[in-house]
Amino acid sequence: MNYFKEEQYFRQPWLWIVILFFPSFSLYGLFKQLMMGIPIGDNPISNEGVISFSVFIGLGLPILFWFMNLKIRVSKKGLHYQFFPIHIKERLIPFEDISQFKAREYSPLKEFGGWGIRYGFESKAYNVKGNKGLQIVLTNGRKILFGSQHHKELEKALKKAQNS
Numbered sequence: 001m002n003y004f005k006e007e008q009y010f011r012q013p014w015l016w017i018v019i020l021f022f023p024s025f026s027l028y029g030l031f032k033q034l035m036m037g038i039p040i041g042d043n044p045i046s047n048e049g050v051i052s053f054s055v056f057i058g059l060g061l062p063i064l065f066w067f068m069n070l071k072i073r074v075s076k077k078g079l080h081y082q083f084f085p086i087h088i089k090e091r092l093i094p095f096e097d098i099s100q101f102k103a104r105e106y107s108p109l110k111e112f113g114g115w116g117i118r119y120g121f122e123s124k125a126y127n128v129k130g131n132k133g134l135q136i137v138l139t140n141g142r143k144i145l146f147g148s149q150h151h152k153e154l155e156k157a158l159k160k161a162q163n164s
Helices: 013-019 021-035 047-067 108-112 151-163
Strands: 002-009 069-075 078-084 091-094 098-105 116-119 123-127 132-138 143-147
Touching (some): 069 151, 108 123, 132 151
Antiparallel strands (some): 069 078
């Protein structure tokens, strides 16, 4: 039985403006070097290099970010999470490994340097967007923050599942 389930994707408009710069730059490079015959830069790469860059960076980066997501689930076993495609399989933090948890607001840039799988001074974070999440303290003292658009509901679900 699932007490809570959330799936988050990188869909922030500002992020996509940055990401879509790479395909634009790739298309410009392809056009300039392959179509017009004007090498790019002082020490230009080969035509094959321009094509490889365009495929891997210009096409691959946007596809990677489109499918990248954070899944969080609470069951009677504990907190399940997966940051796809970094984690191919779902991971579990069993209740016996959790000493405390609390829903809270945080500063992704100040505390962790941004979004994604991040390492702060005192803890690790899995976040995709926003500034709300659930801070977990493990029995070994490590802290993990999970970003959530429904952080209060996640906290309630974890309490409910832990007490069942």
